[in-house]
Amino acid sequence: MSSTKQELSTMPTNEANTDEPATLGGLIRAERQRQELSMQQLGVLVGVDKSMVLRWERDEWVPRAKHLGALSRALEIPTLDLMTLAGVEYPHDAPSLPAMLRAEYDLPPEAVAEAERAVARIARKYGATKKSTNNESSSHERRSHD
Numbered sequence: 647m648s649s650t651k652q653e654l655s656t657m658p659t660n661e662a663n664t665d666e667p668a669t670l671g672g673l674i675r676a677e678r679q680r681q682e683l684s685m686q687q688l689g690v691l692v693g694v695d696k697s698m699v700l701r702w703e704r705d706e707w708v709p710r711a712k713h714l715g716a717l718s719r720a721l722e723i724p725t726l727d728l729m730t731l732a733g734v735e736y737p738h739d740a741p742s743l744p745a746m747l748r749a750e751y752d753l754p755p756e757a758v759a760e761a762e763r764a765v766a767r768i769a770r771k772y773g774a775t776k777k778s779t780n781n782e783s784s785s786h787e788r789r790s791h792d
Contacts, residue, residue: 670731671705
């Protein structure tokens with residue numbers, strides 16, 4: 647077992663929810679099963695063969711960035727969560743919420759403004775503050791494959 651794979655397999659789970667998977671593969675598998683999707687079905691949604699889904703779930707390979715976005719949409723998981731578990735540093739120049747909404751959903755300006763207001767309302771309701779996007783770089787030795 648490589649040291650990177652061992653490090654991932656011993657990552658702590660969320661203390662509040664010990665059932666939360668600690669690896670990218672575990673998260674993909676748990677969410678696929680939660681949505682009652684077969685590996686074949688998820689592969690079709692993401693654009694890969696079911697054998698690729700199996701490799702991801704076993705933490706043998708890491709999905710490429712283009713597949714992380716497709717996995718995010720198919721499994722309804724925040725892309726940032728997938729990127730973090732994949733060892734991908736969140737880009738400091740990542741698009742803003744309005745840019746992401748326009749790009750991912752082709753929303754008109756009035757819908758983007760409505761979404762921003764909704765997020766601001768939710769943040770106020772829960773007393774949330776903006777987090778810094780300065781994450782430390784993390785390296786990983788596992789291969790990234792389609």
